[in-house]
Amino acid sequence: MDAAALRVTMRESSVEVVRGDSVVLPCSFFTSSPLSRLNVIWTLAPLSSPEAPMQVIVYDHGQVIEDPSLIGRVAFTGLPWSADIILNGTRVSDAGVYRCMVNNPPEVADPGIGELVLNVLAPPSLPECQWEGHADLGGSVTLACTVAEGVPTPEIHWDKLNPEEISLPINMEGDLTGSVQIVNVSSQTSGLYRCSATNLLGTENCYVSLSVYSPPDSSSGVLQGVLLTLSMSLVLLALLVLVLWLHRTGQDRMWREEEDCYNEIRYTPSLMKRSFV
Known part of the structure; x- marks a missing residue:
């Protein structure tokens, strides 16, 4: 018997899924020994906190143990012949680096650990629009737009919709906040403004109606x-x-x-x- 007969391979190095859909995370292994002592462990290092990996699901001596936070959402699909798992109702927090570790004593795994990256795509959340400043004649106004979520990171745009549609230059404050500064405002500044947050899954908008006060002549x-x-x-x-x-x-x-x-x-x-x- 080859002491290094157990091999683990990942058929994909990365997998993408749209939030809410199901996804299969593949993990294949080869062994020449009986599977009576097969042990499979899946772990996740979340993108939000990669330094704190968590246990996802375990198969040990015929029993399956799921992490309490994932009960009902994760399961093995091909035991004992494969270590693939399915993840249902995916969430953005499910994204990260997954590791599949397989042991089947008395064989020694070589390398015994497979790794893949799961990306969970999400459309932009509804952005929040607000303005601050002085809307008096000759004043200065800042229009700000913030989107809480979106994968890939949404692109933010500001437009003035009336009396004619004009694209406005934007200042990005981080990845999820964009602002526009309008100085020396006049009656022509009044109108309806739109902030758009867009990624490959869609677009969400919010609006600001700005009225500039002009004192009597x-x-x-x-x-x-x-x-x-x-x-x-x-x-x-x-x-x-x-x-x-x-x-x-x-x-x-x-x-x-x-x-x-x-x-x-x-x-x-x-x-x-x-x-x-």
């Missing part, structure tokens, strides 16, 4: 004041004319009444004289 205010003054002057003049007309009309009426009274008194004596003749 001083010349327009002066003109309005002049017009208001003229209007009030015309009204006062009309009232004065009306008062004078009413006053004149009243005087004419009084004169006519006094004249009538005087005529009555003047003719009364003659009337009385005639009555006694």
Whole structure:
């Protein structure tokens, strides 16, 4: 018997899967000994914390033991003839370096350990848009956009949608945050802005509506004041004319009444004289 008969090979060096789908992680081995003492151990060094590997699943003397966090999501597919496993309902946190270790005493494994990388792809999460600064005429505004997740890393773009669509230069602050700075804002700055986060699995957008405050034009205010003054002057003049007309009309009426009274008194004596003749 060859003391180094056990060999482990990985049919793939890396595997990709879309988040939520199932994936088979292949691990093949060759041995010339009975499989009654076969031992298979899968471990994972997560991309998020490669220095802290975790045990995924174990096959030992006919029994399968799963990591409690993966119960119901991981299983062997071909024991005892292969050490392949299937991972269901994949998550971004499942990504990392997987190692398949096979032992089958009394044989000695050579090399006994296989390794592959699992990449879990995910579309961009919904980005978060916000703005800060002073939206007054001549002020400065910063538009910021942050996306929490996406594999591959999403590309971030800013566009102004109206009155016409314009692509804006962007400043990247890390991989997942992009901002746009607008200085000396004016009425033309007002409008609807869109941030897009895109990778090969899709695009997600968020929006910011920006309104720039413009104080009233001083010349327009002066003109309005002049017009208001003229209007009030015309009204006062009309009232004065009306008062004078009413006053004149009243005087004419009084004169006519006094004249009538005087005529009555003047003719009364003659009337009385005639009555006694």
